[in-house]
Each structure stands twice: as C-alpha cells, then as structure tokens.
Amino acid sequence: MNKIWLVIQREYLTRVRNKTFLLSTFLFPIIIVAFIIGSTLLAIKSRNKVKIAVLNDPGFLQKNLESDSSSVIFEYPPDVNSSNYESKGYVGILKVNNDTATEKYVIESKKSLSIETMGYVERQMKKAIEYKMLQQKNIERKTLDSISEASEKAARITNQLDTGKQANNKLPYIIGFGCGIIIYITMFVFGAMVMRGVMEEKTSRIAEVIVSSVKPFQLMMGKILGIAAVGLTQLLLWIVFLMILVNIIPLFVSAETMEQFQQVQEAQQQLPGGSNNTVALEMLKATDTLVKEVNWPLIIICFLFYFLGGYLFYASLFAAVGSAVNEDPQEAQALMLPIMMPIVFGFIILSTSIENPDSPMAFWGSMIPFTSPIVMMGRVAKGVPEVVPWWQLFLSMGSLIIGFIFTTWLAGKIYRTGILLYGKKATWKEMIKWVRRS
Amino acid sequence: MPLLEVQNLKKYFATQKAVDDISFTVNRGNIFGLLGPNGAGKTTLIRMITGIFYPDEGQITFDGRKFDPVNDVVHIGYMPEERGLYKKMKIGEQATYLAQLKGLSKKDAIAKIKEWFIKFEMQSWWTKKVEDLSKGMSQKLQFVTTVLHEPKLIILDEPFSGLDPVNSNLIKDEIYKLSQKGSTIIFSTHRMEQVEEICDHIILVNKGQKILDGTVKGVKNQFKENLFSIGFEHIPANLNGNPPFEMVGTKENAFIVKITDGHKPNDVLNYFLQQQSGIISFNEILPSLNDIFIKLVEGTPLTRQFQAITA
Numbered sequence: 001m002n003k004i005w006l007v008i009q010r011e012y013l014t015r016v017r018n019k020t021f022l023l024s025t026f027l028f029p030i031i032i033v034a035f036i037i038g039s040t041l042l043a044i045k046s047r048n049k050v051k052i053a054v055l056n057d058p059g060f061l062q063k064n065l066e067s068d069s070s071s072v073i074f075e076y077p078p079d080v081n082s083s084n085y086e087s088k089g090y091v092g093i094l095k096v097n098n099d100t101a102t103e104k105y106v107i108e109s110k111k112s113l114s115i116e117t118m119g120y121v122e123r124q125m126k127k128a129i130e131y132k133m134l135q136q137k138n139i140e141r142k143t144l145d146s147i148s149e150a151s152e153k154a155a156r157i158t159n160q161l162d163t164g165k166q167a168n169n170k171l172p173y174i175i176g177f178g179c180g181i182i183i184y185i186t187m188f189v190f191g192a193m194v195m196r197g198v199m200e201e202k203t204s205r206i207a208e209v210i211v212s213s214v215k216p217f218q219l220m221m222g223k224i225l226g227i228a229a230v231g232l233t234q235l236l237l238w239i240v241f242l243m244i245l246v247n248i249i250p251l252f253v254s255a256e257t258m259e260q261f262q263q264v265q266e267a268q269q270q271l272p273g274g275s276n277n278t279v280a281l282e283m284l285k286a287t288d289t290l291v292k293e294v295n296w297p298l299i300i301i302c303f304l305f306y307f308l309g310g311y312l313f314y315a316s317l318f319a320a321v322g323s324a325v326n327e328d329p330q331e332a333q334a335l336m337l338p339i340m341m342p343i344v345f346g347f348i349i350l351s352t353s354i355e356n357p358d359s360p361m362a363f364w365g366s367m368i369p370f371t372s373p374i375v376m377m378g379r380v381a382k383g384v385p386e387v388v389p390w391w392q393l394f395l396s397m398g399s400l401i402i403g404f405i406f407t408t409w410l411a412g413k414i415y416r417t418g419i420l421l422y423g424k425k426a427t428w429k430e431m432i433k434w435v436r437r438s
Numbered sequence: 439m440p441l442l443e444v445q446n447l448k449k450y451f452a453t454q455k456a457v458d459d460i461s462f463t464v465n466r467g468n469i470f471g472l473l474g475p476n477g478a479g480k481t482t483l484i485r486m487i488t489g490i491f492y493p494d495e496g497q498i499t500f501d502g503r504k505f506d507p508v509n510d511v512v513h514i515g516y517m518p519e520e521r522g523l524y525k526k527m528k529i530g531e532q533a534t535y536l537a538q539l540k541g542l543s544k545k546d547a548i549a550k551i552k553e554w555f556i557k558f559e560m561q562s563w564w565t566k567k568v569e570d571l572s573k574g575m576s577q578k579l580q581f582v583t584t585v586l587h588e589p590k591l592i593i594l595d596e597p598f599s600g601l602d603p604v605n606s607n608l609i610k611d612e613i614y615k616l617s618q619k620g621s622t623i624i625f626s627t628h629r630m631e632q633v634e635e636i637c638d639h640i641i642l643v644n645k646g647q648k649i650l651d652g653t654v655k656g657v658k659n660q661f662k663e664n665l666f667s668i669g670f671e672h673i674p675a676n677l678n679g680n681p682p683f684e685m686v687g688t689k690e691n692a693f694i695v696k697i698t699d700g701h702k703p704n705d706v707l708n709y710f711l712q713q714q715s716g717i718i719s720f721n722e723i724l725p726s727l728n729d730i731f732i733k734l735v736e737g738t739p740l741t742r743q744f745q746a747i748t749a
Contacts, residue, residue, distance in 0.1 A: 006538050014527060205522030209583075212488045212516040213539040215508075420490070422520065433452070 003214050007222025008229065011197065015230045025234050029241045049073060050117050052107065053080045053088070055095040060135075064128035072120045082108055094121070173354060176381030179303050180350040180374045182235075187310050187343055187373070190231045191318040195332065197223050198322030198419070207419045216416040221408070224315045228308060235307070295384070302380045305397060310373025313404040314339060316411035323418030324426035331426075338428065346371030354378040357387050369403030372396050410435060439502050441466045441591060441622045442487065447496035449482050456482040458646035459496075464591075464624060464639070469617050471637035471654075472626040473727075475735050479646040480626050481519065484593055487624075488516045501590065512541040515589035519596045519626075521580050523568045530564035533583050540587040547586070554582045558608070573600045581609055585616060592616065593624045598632060610636065630728040640727070644735055658724040661733070664697040665723040666706065671716030681709055694723065 015021055051073045054061055067073040077088065085093045085108075092109030105125060107113065113121075131141050198220075201207045210219055317339050325332045349371055353362030357379045365375035366388075376396050379388045417434040418426060442464040449457040457479045464470045474480045485491040487498060489507025498505035501513070524532055530551065537547035555561050558578050568576055577600055585592055594613070598606045613636065617623055625637060633640060634654055642650035650657060666683075669692040677685070682701035686694045697706060703720070710717055725733075 003539060006535065010535055014524075200524075204525055205518075205520045206524055207522075208490070208518040208520055209516070209522065209536070209580075210539065211490050212514070212518070213511050213536075420485075 004218045004222045004225070007214065007219055008226040011223050011226025012229045015193075015227070016233060021230070021234070025237050026241065029238055029245060033242070033245050050091045050113070051075060051089060052121070053077055053085050053090040053093045055080065055093050058096055060132040061128055064131045065124050066127075068120065072117055072124075074124075086110060172381040172383065175299060176354055176378040177350070179299070179306075179377040179381065180347070180354070183303075183307055183310055183377055184343065184347045184350075184374050186231055186235070186307065187314050188340070190227055190311055191314045191339075193227050193230075194224055194315045195318040195322035195336070197227065198319050198415070199325055199332065202323060202325070202419055203327050211419065216419060217412045219419075220316065220319050220412060220415050224312065224319060224408075227315065228311055231307075231311060298384060299381060302393075303377060306373040306377050306400070309369075309397070309400040309404060313369055313373070313400065313407055314343065316404070316408040316415075320411035320414040320418065320431065323415040324421075324431055326422065335426075335428065342370040343374070346374035349375045350378045354382075357382045363392070366392070366396050367399060369400045372400055439466075440464060441501060442624075443497075443499040444483075444487070445497045445499070447483065447486060447498065448494045449479075449486060449491060450494055455646045457486070457493075460643065460646075460648045461496075462641050462648065462651060464622055466622055467617055467620055468638045469613065469623045469625055469636050471633045471640035472624055472643065473628060473630075473633060473640055473731065474643035475628065478643045480643055481595070483643065484516070484518075484595060484624070484626060487591075488514055488593060512587065513590040515540075515584040515587065515592045517580055517584040517592075517594050517597060519599075521577075523576060523580065523583075525569040526567060528565050528567055529560075529571075529579060532568065533579070533586065536583045537586050540589075542587050550586050551582070554586060557612075558582065574602060574605055577601055578605060578609070581612070585612070585621075589621065591622050591624065593626070595626045596629075597625070598627075598629065628731075630726065630731055634727050642731065642734060649734055650730070654727065657727070657730065661725050661730045662722070663725065666695055666697065666703060667719070667721045667723055668693045668695065668706070668710065668717060669719035670710075671718060674710070674713060674715045678713065679709075682706055683709075692719070 049069075049071065052075070054065070054074050054076050057076060061074075062076050065074045074094070075090070080088055080090065080093065082093065091111075092107045092113060094105065094107050097104055097106045107118075107121065131144075134141065134144055201210070201219075207219075214222075318336070321332060321335045321339065324335060346365065349361055349365035353359060353365060353375055356362060362375060362379060365371045366379055376388075376393070380393065382388070384390065384393055413435045414431045418431070440463045444463070445461045447457055447460045448455075460479075460483060472480055472483070482491065486493045487505075489505070489511050500506075500510050527535075530548075533551045534544060534547045537551065538544060542550070552561075555563065560575075560578065560582075563571070563575075563579075568579070571579065577597075581594075581597065584594070592613075597609060597613075601609065610632075613623060613625075625633070627633060637654055639653050640650070640657060641648050652660065665686065667689070671691070673688065673691055673693075681695075682705040683695040683697045686696050688694070695706065697703065703722070707717070707720060
C-alpha cells in the first residue's frame with residue numbers, strides 16, 4: 001500500500017510541476033472565454049449597416065417598413081435606378097416585380113446579401129403586408145398591436161411539475177450537455193495521458209527496474225490514481241478560474257457592450273447552428289437562477305462520480321494498450337480504436353438523449369458502463385427523481401463500479417505481460433491470450 | 439547456509455521452455471556468474487529470482503526461507519540488461535524515488551545517495567535530468583540506484599556494457615567491495631574475460647537448461663585437454679624415440695604438446711631432459727572460459743527455435 005502511495009506521489013508531482021500542466025490549466029479557460037467573447041465581438045463588428053433603396057413604392061411600404069439604424073436602413077430616394085444605386089451608397093434596391101407571377105418583390109444587389117439582412121427585410125415585408133391587408137379590412141394597426149400584446153401576455157405558460165417545482169427546460173439541457181462534454185473530453189485527455197505514461201515507462205526500459213520492487217498491478221494503479229488526482233486538480237482549478245473570469249469580465253466591459261453582446265447572441269440563436277455561444281451567455285446573465293433552480297449538490301456529486309468512474313473504467317484499458325505498444329505510435333492508434341469508439345458512441349447517445357431522456361437508447365446508454373458516464377450526466381441534469389428514478393441512478397452507478405473493477409482486473413493481466421515484452425507487435429487477439437494464460 | 443537456493447525451476451511460455459528444470463546454489467559473499475548465449479533463459483531465470491515472474495514449478499529459497507516476493511524484494515537489487523530511467527525526472531529525485539520503493543525512508547535515501555554521488559564524483563548531477571546524461575553516466579547512476587539500499591543479493595545483467603575502461607574499473611572495484619562487505623552478487627554476462635576475472639562460481643545455461651556448474655578453476659580443470667607449453671633455449675631439431683605426447687604446435691621457442699593417456703607431465707620433462715634439451719619453462723595450458731563456452735554452446739542453433747509446448 002505504501003508503495004502505491006509512492007507511485008501516486010511521483011505520478012502526481014511530476015505532472016503537476018510540469019510546465020505544460022500549468023500552461024494548459026491557466027490558458028485553457030482564458031482561451032475558451034476569449035473565444036466566446038472574441039467571436040461575439042467579431043459578430044458585432046461584422047454586423048455592418050446596409051442601406052437599401054426602395055423603388056416604386058406601391059404606397060404602403062414607406063409607412064410600414066421599419067429601419068434599424070444598426071443593421072438595415074430603408075430609404076426612398078427618387079433618383080435611384082438599377083444602374084446607379086451603388087454609386088449612391090446603396091447595397092441593393094428593393095422593387096416591386098411586375099414581370100413574374102411567383103415572387104412579387106425583388107432585391108437587386110451586386111453581392112448576395114447576408115442571411116441576417118434577408119431575414120430582417122423579409123420580417124419587415126411580412127409586417128408591412130399584414131398591415132396593408134388589415135387596413136383593407138378596416139382594422140387599425142393599433143388594434144392589432146394591442147391584441148397581439150394582450151394575447152402573448154395571456155398565453156404565458158409554465159410547466160408545472162407534480163413535485164411542485166417549476167420546470168426549467170433550457171438550463172438542465174445546458175448543464176447536462178456541458179457536464180457530458182467535459183467528461184467526454186477528460187476521458188480522452190487523461191486516458192491518453194495514462195497511455196503515454198505507460199509507453200514512456202516501457203520504451204525507456206524503466207519498467208523492469210520498477211517492477212523488481214513494485215508489483216506491476218501496483219505500478220499501474222499508482223499511475224492511474226496519480227493521474228486521476230492530476231485530473232481533479234486541473235478540473236478544480238478550471239472551475240475556480242472560470243468563476244473568477246466570469247465575475248471579472250463584466251467589470252471591464254461597459255454596459256452598452258454587454259447589451260450589444262446579448263443582442264448578437266439572441267440574433268445568433270435564431271439562426272441554425274448559432275446556439276453554441278448561448279451556454280456562456282446563460283452563465284453570464286443567469287447566475288441567480290443557476291443557483292436557485294438546479295439541484296447543485298446532486299449534480300456535483302454525480303459529476304464527480306461519473307468523472308472518476310468513467311476515467312477509471314477507461315484509464316486501465318488505455319494502460320493496457322500502452323503496455324502492449326512498442327516505440328511505434330501508429331501501433332497505439334490502431335489499438336486505441338476499439339477503446340475510443342464506445343466513448344465517441346456515448347457522446348452521440350448523449351446528444352440525442354438530452355432531448356429525449358426517456359428513450360430506450362438513453363436508458364440503456366446510461367446503464368451500460370461503456371457509455372454511462374457521459375449519457376447519465378445528460379439525463380441526471382434533467383432531474384432526479386422526476387426524469388431519472390433513483391433506482392436507475394443507483395443501478396447505473398453500481399454497474400459502473402463493477403465495470404471498472406472488471407476492466408482494471410483485465411487490464412492488469414495484459415499490462416503485466418505487455419510491459420516486459422519488447423520488440424513484438426501485439427494485437428488484441430494476442431492480448432486476450434495473455435489474459436487467459438496469466 | 440547459502441543465500442539463494444534454486445530447485446528445479448521451470449517456466450514455460452506459449453512457444454518456449456524458457457527455463458526447464460534448473461537448480462543451483464549461491465553462497466553468501468560469492469560473486470556468481472550466470473552465463474549463457476542470447477535467449478538461453480537467463481533473463482527469465484533472473485525475473486523469477488527477483489519476483490517479477492512466478493515459476494511454473496520449482497522452489498526458490500532466499501536467506502533460509504521460502505522466497506516471498508513481496509517482502510524479499512527489498513533485499514534484492516536488480517539492474518536489468520534492458521535498463522532505463524525516467525528521462526524527464528531530476529536525477530536526485532529519481533534516485534530517491536527508486537530507493538524509497540526499496541523501503542528506505544526519504545531521509546536515509548538522500549543521505550546514501552549523496553554518499554554514493556561523492557564516491558562516483560556525481561555531486562553536481564543532482565538537479566540534472568537523465569536525458570542530459572551520456573550513456574556511461576546514466577549507467578553509473580543506474581548502478582548506484584541498484585545497490586543503494588544495501589541489498590543482500592545484487593543481480594547485475596551485463597553491468598559493463600557501454601562503459602569505458604575507466605568507469606568499468608570503477609564499477610568493478612565497487613562490486614568487489616560490496617562482495618567483501620557481505621553482499622552476494624549474481625553477475626549475468628556473456629563477456630567471458632570479465633567472468634574469469636571476478637567470478638567465484640559459475641553456471642552455464644543453454645536452451646533453458648543448466649549445462650555447467652562449478653568454480654572457475656574447477657570448470658577449467660574439468661575441460662582441460664592436458665595441453666602443456668614447454669619453452670626451450672633452442673628448439674629441439676627432431677623428436678627421437680617414443681615421446682609420451684603428441685605435438686600440437688610450436689610457438690616461437692616453445693612446443694605445445696598434448697600428453698597422451700597414461701602419461702604424466704613428469705614423463706614429458708624426463709623425455710626432454712634425456713634429450714639434453716635446455717628447458718626454460720613448463721606450463722599447463724588451461725582452456726579459457728571463452729573456449730569452453732563456445733565448445734559447449736556451439737552446434738546448437740544460434741537462436742532458439744520456437745517449439746510447441748504441451749505441458
């Protein structure tokens with residue numbers, strides 16, 4: 001036991017004192033935050049003003065089209081035509097098309113307009129036409145506005161749960177998905193770290209020196225646990241660091257920019273694929289609701305459990321691969337493939353089951369230890385016991401524990417043979433033979 | 439009571455009888471040579487003695503008791519042929535770590551390492567990394583880490599490979615000193631001149647089996663071919679009568695002769711005295727271990743063929 005402790009200490013200290021550890025620990029959150037802020041600021045900057053000239057207004061356009069000073073401006077100049085609009089500073093001309101029967105309105109432009117601009121123009125056109133039609137039926141514009149406002153107010157709906165709590169549909173989604181992604185990434189990062197560590201011991205030929213004083217299993221477990229401690233340390237530092245960043249940034253950024261920031265985020269949300277930055281935004285603006293509405297203790301306990309459990313489940317397999325590989329890194333890749341596939345598969349299940357946490361796929365994905373650390377995190381965030389009954393959570397945890405005991409036992413046998421075997425290319429078939437013989 | 443006793447040790451792998459029924463005894467304070475060609479099973483044998491492998495059959499007795507890998511490994515220092523160190527770790531920390539794994543406290547470990555570093559003039563190395571060392575330097579470091587915890591049994595697999603003559607001698611002297619202090623040393627190699635020089639007792643292993651066991655002198659006597667060299671003032675022109683030997687060759691002013699069965703060295707001397715030849719030297723020629731090694735191992739295939747094991 002004392003020897004495992006020595007191995008753990010070495011594995012932990014050599015990694016934590018390493019420069020790359022410090023760099024990745026402090027740079028990673030900065031890069032993530034900088035990426036989110038940068039991409040949003042870029043979106044604000046690139047949101048250029050577009051002037052559009054409206055030709056031969058049939059009468060209702062000038063009255064009803066609203067310009068937005070920060071994006072699209074409609075103007076009604078008398079002396080503009082298709083040949084000179086560019087020189088007059090217009091990006092395009094909007095005109096009523098009399099030739100074709102299909103689309104009545106056309107925007108002529110040299111370059112194709114952005115989706116955002118087109119979307120804005122379309123919304124404005126729809127509104128303008130609606131008003132025109134209403135007017136034809138003798139309904140005042142004011143009447144309509146008041147009706148739609150009133151109906152919106154009256155139709156506000158909350159999802160009341162049997163437990164009396166109010167369901168928040170967006171936040172659990174974000175938390176579940178975020179935790180799932182973090183577990184997914186860390187399983188790769190720290191699994192690969194274990195594998196590289198084992199390969200280093202094997203190729204630098206120190207393995208035989210060490211196993212003459214420590215049992216191979218102790219060496220393997222020491223490495224796995226040491227790196228687990230590294231992972232926890234890094235995770236903890238990231239969380240602390242992110243919290244600090246999130247709290248500091250609003251101090252440096254003016255309120256105006258923040259507002260613009262939100263506008264852009266909302267605009268992006270309406271576009272397909274534009275929702276990637278919303279996680280950060282939610283975090284930024286909703287710290288209050290975050291604290292109140294989520295069962296944080298349970299989430300944190302589950303996260304730590306599945307983080308560690310998933311890591312332990314796969315780390316020993318990565319160690320086994322590392323022990324079977326010789327100098328050639330390509331060999332490692334070929335052997336890693338069968339281990340990486342279920343992890344990637346787990347991520348795919350996560351992305352479908354987060355919408356649909358009761359589907360059979362989500363259920364089985366969260367029970368089988370190959371995918372459960374990733375999938376269950378996504379489901380747990382949706383609520384225990386509302387969505388995931390307690391028995392499912394405990395069954396999943398239990399099967400993960402049994403799972404990692406089994407993989408560790410299996411990997412230990414491969415490791416013991418592999419670590420001292422030089423020059424021979426190992427295949428999975430051969431590794432299974434090692435398990436049987438020892 | 440011998441320090442190490444190995445009885446009928448067997449270890450079969452899927453395709454090879456790596457160690458096939460080997461027994462031997464290593465006495466306390468001895469320098470014991472474990473010889474054999476490549477692939478003879480030396481490494482497997484050593485791995486069983488160091489507790490890395492479990493034998494399939496047979497017994498190892500260490501220090502009078504049945505060998506218990508978990509507790510006895512702290513009394514063994516093993517420097518494998520395939521040796522290595524953590525490249526990125528500082529040398530002082532690395533040596534401390536390895537010593538701690540052998541059961542030393544951190545304080546004792548550091549004190550001992552400093553002692554050895556002074557002895558080998560390595561004081562300035564403490565904060566260097568292994569990747570900065572030359573091969574010879576890391577070899578010295580490896581030796582230090584092997585013997586640091588003052589093990590009862592030290593196993594050295596090819597300890598001199600890669601060392602220049604100066605460092606070779608330095609380590610050889612330390613091996614002698616350790617053995618005088620009571621450590622027992624198993625020394626595995628195929629460099630015979632070193633074995634002749636430092637070993638008390640040897641065994642020769644080939645194809646998983648022990649084919650020779652004895653003291654260096656005993657083994658040489660066992661394989662002597664009754665060859666003698668006789669030096670003369672003037673080489674006798676011809677050999678008259680019926681000499682009690684066969685001529686094997688001449689070398690400058692000397693004959694190399696093989697005494698025929700039933701005769702003794704004195705008969706040879708008598709013969710030449712009667713011939714009035716001026717004898718200036720008379721020596722027995724013992725075979726070198728190298729010759730014996732080659733003679734015993736020759737004829738077996740250079741590398742072992744894989745065989746199916748049904749056991």
